[in-house]
Amino acid sequence: MAKQIDDEYYQLMGQIQAVDFVLVELTLYLDTHPGDQQALQQFNQYSAYSRQIKQVFEQKYGPLFQFGVSNDPGPRWDWGRGPWPWQV
Numbered sequence: 001m002a003k004q005i006d007d008e009y010y011q012l013m014g015q016i017q018a019v020d021f022v023l024v025e026l027t028l029y030l031d032t033h034p035g036d037q038q039a040l041q042q043f044n045q046y047s048a049y050s051r052q053i054k055q056v057f058e059q060k061y062g063p064l065f066q067f068g069v070s071n072d073p074g075p076r077w078d079w080g081r082g083p084w085p086w087q088v
Helices: 007-032 037-061
Strands: none
Touching: 007 037
16 A cells, blocks of 8 residues: 655655755755865765765655665665655
8 A cells, every 4th residue: 555645745745856956056056166175075975964864754654765874764675665756
């Protein structure tokens, strides 16, 4: 049975996408300005927030990735329980 998709799902997913976009932009900036301590501080803050918001999302809706950085939020394998990308 697939998990239900509610408004919070879309809100959290939007936050994840926005934070990860900021991290990509900061990474590109830091590639050319490695000595900018303020940008490095922002990168570290957004990295921590990204991990936090992804953990909240995964606890409620299941893993974001099938391997690597996602932790199994429960005692069983949840990857195939959806929602699948075309269901969102």
